[in-house]
Amino acid sequence: MQGETEERPRKRRKKKSRFGYYLYAVVVLLLTVANITLAILLLTHVQKIEVSGTRISTEEEIVAWVTEDPLTTNALYTLWKFNMGSYGQPVYLEDVKVSLGAPWKVQVDVTEKEIIACALYKESYVYFDKDGLVMQILPEWQEHVLLVENITVQDAKQFKVMKVKEEKLFSYIENITKTLRKNELSPDRVAWEDDSMNLYFGEVCVQLGKMNYDVKIAELPGILGGLEGEAGTLHMEHYSEVGEKISFEKFEAEEPEPVEVPETE
Secondary structure, three states, X not given: OHHHHHHHHHHHHHHHHHHHXXXXXXXXXXXXXXXXXXXXXXXXXXXXXXXXXXXXXXXXHHHHHHOOOHHHHEHHHHHHHHHOOOOOOOOOEEEEEEEEEEOOEEEEEEEEOOOOEEEXXXXXXXXXXXXXXXXXXXXXXXXXXXXXXXXXXXEOOXXXXXXXXXXXXXXXXXXXXXHHHHOOOOOOEEEEEOOEEEEEEOOEEEEOOOOOHHHHHHHHHHHHHOOOOOOEEEEOOOEOOOOEOOEEEEOXXXXXXXXXXXXXX
């Protein structure tokens, strides 16, 4: 009986020492995890944001947009958000790519929407994309951008869709721009006149109408070579690969005004 009594306290002490060991191990593990987490948070705290690809917007505007979310002070969260999460981007951006240049440095590469043409509005030039979104309003015309004359602009504000009389005009202009570029043609003027998109090459006016621009413009390089030195209107409004033929209407020469000859004495 006495031997059994001495054995019991020894077993209780053994269980107590094991519990203390486990508790110590858990505390050490938690402290280790906390230290690692703190180190990661400190290491990935965003110290610099580099922006590339801006032409119309500024680096400051892009940084302000990225940091609207207070959690983007962490580089790992920022990387996850712009690659796997959901977010809304400014209307003037086509695409955004975010990567890390270092654990504390975020790199933002933006692709802005493409300007396809511009129009004159209240003595300023309105530059817009394929959907009519106003990208810029400038006091001067940048010659590398297609200027479309005679567009009736009702209202234009930056980063808003420009209001025009003809609803499908933007799709016409997008088609014209792409097809001219494809065929390496540079008209002297482009104008929206009498419900027709017209191209001017010297003294020749090409009336394209409202459709089949790709088919019509593809024919122009061969036709214009034969009209060198001519002045008139090339009618292609109803032309198609299987439809109407193309006709050329020469401008009538203006009759010279009579000149009074002074009488001789």
